[in-house]
Amino acid sequence: MQVAGIPAASEDSSTTSTDAGAPPQGVAPGPIARDAALRVGVLLPLSGAYAATGRELFQAVEMALFEVDAERVELLPRDTASDAETARTAFLELAAEGASLVIGPLFAWTTGAVVPEAVDRGIPVLALSNDISVADREAWMLGVHPRGEVHRILGHAIEEPGQRVGLIVPESDYGDAVAEAYQLAVPPRNRSGLIRYNDDSEPSDVAQQFVDTVRGSASRPGDAILIAARGNALRAIAAELAYRDVAPDQVRYLGLSSWRTSDLQGEPALEGGRFADLSEEAFRQFAERFRRIYGTSPSRTAALAYDASAVAANLAGIDPDTRIAWLQTPQGFRGLLGAFRLLTDGAVERSLDVYEVRRDGYSLLERAPARFAPTPQG
Known part of the structure; x- marks a missing residue:
């Protein structure tokens, strides 16, 4: 994994391997990519009032890539500063740099500024908002609705x-x-x-x-x-x-x-x-690993950022021509806090405990x- 702009977590951190972001057992992974390199944009508030939250979410993105041993992903983090126009400009930079997938933004107003540009360019988005009013085809809201x-x-x-x-x-x-x-x-x-x-x-x-x-x-x-x-x-x-x-x-x-x-x-x-x-037991296990690596306690949104990153890691091995179909597999993915699947309207269906x-x-x-x-x- 390569990261442009922000230092990565130490690779010798003690972590537990996981299959989050992978299809369920028995689901074919799809054709193998001819060019396995995948550039993944990450749009988060890395400055301003929500900088600490943005940093935590980026740490979760990094953590997922190390735990799934993703070597063919390059992260391109960009700061949205919690501002819609800044987020839009940052996305356009990512598009110009060849990003094939974007994780984030976090808020509805920044996501709403990015989604139309992403849909026009055919770049899938895994946003961390739960506001499905800004969702669109190939732009999914991973937040729990x-x-x-x-x-x-x-x-x-x-x-x-x-x-x-x-x-x-x-x-x-x-x-x-x-x-x-x-x-x-x-x-x-x-x-x-x-x-x-x-x-x-x-x-x-x-x-x-x-x-x-x-x-x-x-x-x-x-x-x-x-x-x-x-x-x-x-x-x-x-x-x-x-x-x-x-x-x-x-x-x-x-x-x-x-x-x-x-x-x-x-x-x-x-x-x-x-x-x-969502699964409380699974979140506790994730939180323990996160604290062991970074020394702080994560939010539940960090677990969703982890899932987005794990999906990206698995997407790197899929042929570009079939990536959207793979993302929308009806069987969904094994998420960190439970199974989830990406629906055609941009919503995300999650498997929940009672x-x-x-x-x-x-x-x-x-x-x-x-x-x-x-x-x-x-």
């Missing part, structure tokens, strides 16, 4: 056709994305109510509004409520719902990955609640499916 989390937790929780599911979401772009996914996943006859709240909303009012909307039917055994909240708002809303006889022993409380970052210990209403998230809230923390309830369905969904 609520759509996949909603699909996973509802698929796990809904066992009978007659089950009803309600939704409580914040008034925000995130809340809008969750609500859209909920409406796609749950038929109208199975929706027991959709309530939005804002920073000024009293949890008691939110809970009462939900109860009034469903007219008491939400307390039927087997029903569920998806609460797309976090932190104090999540704990308070759950407690107020339980107080109004939307009892957690009858109504399943469901959540998304935001639940993991909330301190839910000591809130009885949430015990037994379930949420979807966790249950316990009095002393969280426990793994159901592992992510080992394989995707034969054809992509959505």
Whole structure:
């Protein structure tokens, strides 16, 4: 591996080999490249307010290449400075230098400036944003989007056709994305109510509004409520719902990955609640290796940057004429935190675990499916 512009991690670092970024077992790798050299652009905020984040993500990119023993990849890091025009200019430089793939940018506004230029030039992009509104064909958003989390937790929780599911979401772009996914996943006859709240909303009012909307039917055994909240708002809303006889022993409380970052210990209403998230066990293993090499703790976004780099390493051995088809293989890839696949609309489908809230923390309830369905969904 060669890196232009930023020193590489030490090759004698103690790491564990991994097959992240490779197709699942039994999937043909595709034709071998005639010219195996692959120039990979990396667009990250390496200066300004987010420089520390950019540096961490670049370290994860390096780490992946060393762990998969990629020798035929040249990294071309460029600074976006968290600015849209700077990101666009940096991408054009990479295109002029012959980059065959770009990892990054990180933010939606920088990604949005790069994607049209990349699509016009036929250069695939593995961005680290989760805003699928800036995705396009051959420009994928590797960030975890609520759509996949909603699909996973509802698929796990809904066992009978007659089950009803309600939704409580914040008034925000995130809340809008969750609500859209909920409406796609749950038929109208199975929706027991959709309530939005804002920073000024009293949890008691939110809970009462939900109860009034469903007219008491939400307390039927087997029903569920998806609460797309976090932190104090999540704990308070759950407690107020339980107080109004939307009892957690009858109504399943469901959540998304935001639940993991909330301190839910000591809130009885949430015990037994379930949420979807990437593999925590796999992330801990990655974090230990990262700390051993770099001396700092990584974010979960660093694991996504690692996956993008591992995909690039495997792409180096694929014939240029078949690379896009290989990237879109329906079987997907073995990711660091679970399997994932790149869909034709620029979204990324991920395989997620289901966790249950316990009095002393969280426990793994159901592992992510080992394989995707034969054809992509959505």
